[in-house]
Amino acid sequence: MEKIIDEKINEWRDCLARHSKGEATDRSILIRAVLSDMDELKSSLPKPIEVPQEFKDWYSQIKKRYPQKSARRCALYLLCRQGFGFGFNDVADDRIPYNSKLGKWLYENIDLAIEAVYSDNFTVVKECYWLVKSEKGYLTSLSISQGFSSGWTGNSDKHDSGAILFTDRKRAFAVAHIVKGNVVPESEEEQ
Numbered sequence: 001m002e003k004i005i006d007e008k009i010n011e012w013r014d015c016l017a018r019h020s021k022g023e024a025t026d027r028s029i030l031i032r033a034v035l036s037d038m039d040e041l042k043s044s045l046p047k048p049i050e051v052p053q054e055f056k057d058w059y060s061q062i063k064k065r066y067p068q069k070s071a072r073r074c075a076l077y078l079l080c081r082q083g084f085g086f087g088f089n090d091v092a093d094d095r096i097p098y099n100s101k102l103g104k105w106l107y108e109n110i111d112l113a114i115e116a117v118y119s120d121n122f123t124v125v126k127e128c129y130w131l132v133k134s135e136k137g138y139l140t141s142l143s144i145s146q147g148f149s150s151g152w153t154g155n156s157d158k159h160d161s162g163a164i165l166f167t168d169r170k171r172a173f174a175v176a177h178i179v180k181g182n183v184v185p186e187s188e189e190e191q
Contacts, residue, residue: 011033011037015033046119046121048121048122048123049112049115049116049119049121049122049123050122050123050124050125051105051112051113051116051122051123051124051125052101052102052105052124052125052127053124053127054100054101054102054105055102055105055106055113055116055122056122056124058096058102059071059075059116059117062074062075062078072117072118072120075117076114076117076118079106079110079113079114079117080114082106082110088102088103088106127167128167128169128185128186129165129166129167129185129186130165130166130167130169130172130183130184130185130186131163131164131165131166131172131183131184131185131186132164132166132172132175132176132179132181132182132183132184133181133182133183133184134176134179134180134181134182135181138163138164139163139164139175139179139181140162140163140164141164142164142175142178142179165186166183169183
């Protein structure tokens with residue numbers, strides 16, 4: 001990356017030198033070249049790694065406890081030893097369960113987690129939630145008895161009703177099928 005930036009700076013210096021000698025008279029050409037190069041450089045920067053909020057919280061705890069360089073080493077140590085006879089631990093050395101949200105994500109994305117800590121270039125991914133909506137409103141509770149009869153309640157206001165938020169879209173569709181409703185994203189505005 002540094003090599004690319006140095007090359008661009010040298011090109012700009014050459015362009016400025018030609019402009020000051022009178023070889024290039026239009027200043028807008030120089031400005032457009034610089035802006036074009038800046039866009040190119042911006043697009044070549046590495047994209048941040050998307051991590052769940054729980055990972056960011058875990059890493060933030062480590063950063064609070066240790067200085068920056070030591071925090072990175074500690075996090076990498078905890079990540080790299082997972083699966084080699086060790087579980088995954090938090091800052092207080094308490095085991096994080098494999099079936100927790102963070103444990104599941106780490107099991108499937110350990111390489112991303114290591115890269116996120118190593119590069120210190122990550123962003124929290126916004127989770128998607130789904131609601132089940134039917135003629136009664138948004139699903140707030142559901143009970144199914146052994147005879148497969150179901151009872152459920154709903155409310156027309158998704159924000160104040162205690163509506164059930166589903167993180168698993170397939171599960172939301174399964175429940176919607178039971179109550180003869182539809183699945184809508186939580187972020188969808190009322191129409």
